[in-house]
Each structure stands twice: as C-alpha cells, then as structure tokens.
Amino acid sequence: MNAALIERVREVIGRAGQTQTAQAERLGMTPDKLSKSLSGVRRFTSLELALLADAASTTVDWLISGRQTREAANVAARRNGDGDSTQADARETLARYENLIDALARLGHCLPALPSLPSVKDPSPRAIDQGEELANEALTALSKSPRLMGNEELAAACEGTYGIQIAATKLPEGLDGVAWSPADFRLIVVASTAKWTRQRFTLAHELGHVLAGDAQDAVAEHLSPGQSQSIHEMRANSFAAAFLMPRDEVARDAHAGMDAWAIGKLAWKYKVSPSAMATRLKGLGLIDVDQRREALKITTRDAAQATGGLADHLKGAKAAEQGWPPDTLSRLAARAYLQGDMSVRPLASLWEVDPATLLDVLEPSEDAASESTTVEAGLVFTP
Template sequence: METVGTRIRQRISELQLGVPEKDIAASIRMAPDVFSRSLNGKRTFTSIELAQLAERLSTSMYWLATGEADPFEARIAARHQYNFAAGSYVNDKDDDTKAVLENLELAYRQVFQGRNDEPTKTATAEEVLELLGEDFVWNFVSNIEEKLGIDVARVEGISSAYSVRAGGRYCILIPRSSNWFHQNSSMAHELGHIFLGHFNTHGEGAEESKEIPAFDFAAQVLLPEKTMSSFDWWTTGQSDVINFLWKHGVSTKYLSNRLRKLGLRVRKEVWDLLELSTFDVLNRPLEGKTFTSLAVAVRTQRAAERRFPDALVAAHMDAVAVGEAPKETLAWMLDVDPEGIEVHPPQTDAVDLDDLAATLGLAAKA
C-alpha cells in the first residue's frame, strides 16, 4: 500500500539526491528518528512538515499527501527551442525565465481560485479561425482575449513564448520585442498547445509529439491552405506579396516556409524577395502598398510594450485595496515601486452603536 512515506522515498530516489535520510530530516529541522518513524507510518507528518518537504523535494504538497496531481497547481506548455545539433527540442527555462513564470503563476494564484485539472475544450485551427474573425492580426492580442477568453501577457526576461494555466485561467506569455510578426506566430503556436489539449495531461514537457502539431496549428491559423492556394504566387507583383505579408502579420521567413511546406508554384522574384528581412521588405517604397510606414511603427511600438491582462490587474487592485493581496505583485505587473501604489480601503456605512447594542442584546432596559 502506497503511503506518504513511500511517496517521499520515491521522490528522493527520483531526484537522485545522494544524501542520507537524516540529512533530508535536518534540512527541514526534523529529528532523524522522528523523520524515520513518520516515513514508516508510525507517526503522521504535520502540514508544516509536508509543506517543507514539498519545497525541499521540488514537488507538490498535495501529491505527497494524496498521491494525486494537485488540481490547483499551475501547468506550463512551453514554446521550446530546437537544438539542430542534438536533433531534439530543449527547454530554455533559465533563471530569469523561471522567475517570470513563477511571478506570473503567483499573480494568478493570489486572485483566481479556479482548478487547473479540468479538461481543455479542444478545437481545430479552422474553428479557432472562425472565432477570431476576419483580419484578426490587426489586434491579435485583444482578439485572443475577447473572442477566445485567453489572457495574453507581454514581458521582458524571457526569450520565447509560454502558455500557462493558473488559477483556472489560460495565459499566453510572450517576450517584449519589436518583431510583432514573431509574436504573432508565437501566440498562434501557443493557441495550438491549448486547443490541441496539451494541458489535459499533467507534467507537460518539451517533446516533438506536441511541438510539431502546435507549429502546424499555428500555420493553419495564420496562413490557411485555402488562402495560400488561392493566391497567384507565379504572376503576382512585389507590392501584392508585401501587402499579403502585412495583412497576415507574418515574417518573410514564415511565409517562405509555408510556401515550401505546401509545395506551391512560386516564381523566382518572390523567393528572392522573401530572402530579405521582414522590415526591409515592408519598408520598401513601392506603389500599391496598402499600409504606411507609420502603421508599421505603430505595430512595432505596440509589440515592445509591457502588458498584463486587464482582468488580472483589476483583480489585484481590488484585492490589494481590501488587504487580500500584497502590493508587490501588482507593482511587478505595473513595473512601479510598491510604495507608489496608494491603497484606498472600500468605504462602509457607519454603524449605529445603539442598533448594534440592540442586536447583541445589550440595549439598556427602560
């Protein structure tokens, strides 16, 4: 029969700590004999001891106590980097990235209490595209939040995108960057992780079985095969290709890869154009362009702005005002000094002392 003690020993073995149990006991300030008796089921671990053990063993207190995945534990499906030398996907979570993810998870956990183990409602790229509507890339972030019910945060300190499930909500986290076209492909990729059901199993990891379908999902959202096939890539002029890039919000490299994947007939001048950088192509002074350099600047500046979901910020402002959340998390999201956040507790109606005394049966007798 599996007990708390067997799960603790299992976790110690998995981590390959290479230290005796007495050292584990010492790290959480438990006497070795008390720790041993608790492991062997002769004594029950206290909640404080379990919490300390969970932190020491990098696991969930809920799992140690029950043997089941914590329904409230945050889950992350990452946009992983591909190591061409190794031929596999690698997790790029350095210390800065971990800190950002932990801060975001904390921000959600402090104000939203939803479970994270409910099955994701899956959808095809075509269904998601229909929900997003026409020309969704003009304001992709807002359309994701308003039409799909998925939050989007943009912050420095990370080099690639992540999709996070915390507090019962989804949030796509993207790095601040001037390259809005990279952000678009990253957000579409993370939508793939979400709507393909990659959060329906515990302990999401970097693996090809999830990454490739997410890439395909993103391509079908940003550059549907029907749209690509209906465009004349053989006789089209440069301005038409540039307008296509702008309309669909993708990079020259992304479009080039999609054309090759679909095996479409493309003339050499188009291939040559797509060899250039996206900004070089968009800024070409050609007749027939449907956008201006000012419009490019607006997209570029917006992509470089730090942002957090309005719902998350508003929930923290309310929680801070009534003392249910610290100012530090709100300050991190707003990128301000916590001391600069003014807290105004909600006003309550004045209490009539005579009425209160009467309610408590303390009114003076006539």
C-alpha cells in the same frame, strides 16, 4: 490558530532576514499585532497572508496548507546561440503569474470558469492537418480575423474566447514563449520584443499548443518555424500558419508569378513576416522553391516601406516591445486592490511599474485633484 501556519509564517520571516518590526511595517501591521498573530492570540488577515506570500515568492495556499501546487513538470526550454534558457527560467516566469492567481483566489477573486477547448484527434502523422483543422475552429470562434487585429488585441480576443491569460513580458534570452494549461487556468507568456511579427507567430504557436491540449505540462521554447520535428511542434506550427494566414483567404489574395516584393506586400496585409508568408505559400503550392528563396531576402521593414506602412511598423514594434499583462488577471488584481484586499505591489508588479507611480495614478494627491478641477471663470469646457 493553526500552529503549522504560524510555523510557516515564522519560516518566511526568518528567510527574509529582517526583524519582526521591519516585517510588520512591510505588512502594514504594528509590531504588537504581528507578535500576537505569531503567538496565536490574533488571526492573520487574508491581506496579510497575501502580502507575506508575495514577499516570499510563495503562495497563500502553501502558508495555509503547506501544499506546493501545480508543479510544472517537463519544462523543455529550447536553447539557441543567442541565449541559454533553462527549465528554471521558464518555471520562474510561470510562477510570477501563478502566485498572483493563487493569492487572488484565496481572497475570493477567482478567474472565470474555463470554456471548453476544441476536440483533437489522436496525434498521428496527420499533425499538420490537425493544426489546420484547429485553426479553422479558432477562426470561426473569434469575432474577427486576426489580420485585422494588432498583437495585444489578438491576445485579448483569444483570452475572451478561450479563457487563456496571455502576457507579453521580458523573458530570458533564447526563450520566445511559455504555455501552461493546468486544471484551473490557462497561461501563455510571450517575449516582449521589437520583432513584432515574431512575437505574433509565437503567440499563435503557443495558442496552438493550448488548444491541442499539449500544455498540461509547461511548454517553453525558442521558436524555429519549419525546423521542429515532433508531432506536437509540427501541429503548433501548422496551427500558427493557418491561424494567421488562412488557406482560403491567402489563396484568394495570391496570384501566379508573384515576385518577392508581391509576397512581402501580402505578408504586410496579414501582419506576418515575409519569410512566414513565403513558407505558407510554398506549403499551399502557390509558389515554388525559387520564389520562396527570393522572398526570404525581404524583411518586415522592407515590406512596410514598400506599402507605405513604415509608421505602423514602428508603432507595432514599440507596442510589442513594451508588452502587456493579461487582461482578466489585471482586472481581478485591480478590483482586489480597490476593495482593500491586496496592496498595490502585486498590481504594480503585474504592470511592471513602480508602486509609487501606480499609486499616483490610482490615488492622486489632493493638490493634483484640485488642479484638475480648477477652471477659469466663465469656462464651460476644459479639454
């Protein structure tokens, strides 16, 4: 067996501060098997290497080759008064998904080939127009309008169209989202939050970065719509606005002399905040500065209540706060587990549930199974 691999495994075990017996138990091995593997008599299985990598927060690729892959350079986490996000925060968020993607690939469970992205012209002062053009391409590629989909459904639609793994999870305070698109995968992570319209705009903004080719290096940020100065940020904001509030549709639904409540109701129809809709309408020349200023006083809750949609607003807030894992990555991890290639721990981590709880769902006890199949005499159907 590769002596360097064994040395790296010993390093991982040493860092854990546990005995070989404890490590063997954690990996589902006997101490004798671990001893033989460390002496070169027996080979580590793919599953054992995956478990070691997962426990050490590294990759199987590093254990085998010693190569650290895909360093996310130039992570520019924006800070604000509500938090103190750093490059390390963003890198840690990315590594959680990167490590699982690498481990699954080593086990033969690879993400599908990436579809091509729209072509983008050279960055210029026309960044706002570029964002609008990109949004029109994306809207044509999707199966239905974003305003007809909730946040998680919209994420799944974008994943299916562009091969982007999109997750919503708890992020460090002050960090709204992260986008990263190295050569072999595309990843967007947005913050789980009850402010579902903000989560939605973040998702669209990060999608704009990926489609524009801005995310070869990781892009981590706190969004301040309308306040970004760089060409890339202007383009991503323009994309998000045009993607969620298409020019032709909004122009058709808007009317002269709209007051703040009319703008709020229109915002609710498009599943965006009243402030986002007012900014879009002002940018399209459909309302003036005073109308926009008045609309900024209306909240999403106000708009929901005015349209009889308060229950839907609460459902949206709950779903956005719970978050979700990337759909394709979840399917790959589940398949790896069911085929015996990976333990339940990475799958549970991805879904942010306790491994024991997930095992109860995936492998119910005999008592639970028998209880579910017990029927009363003569009963034909059990609801």
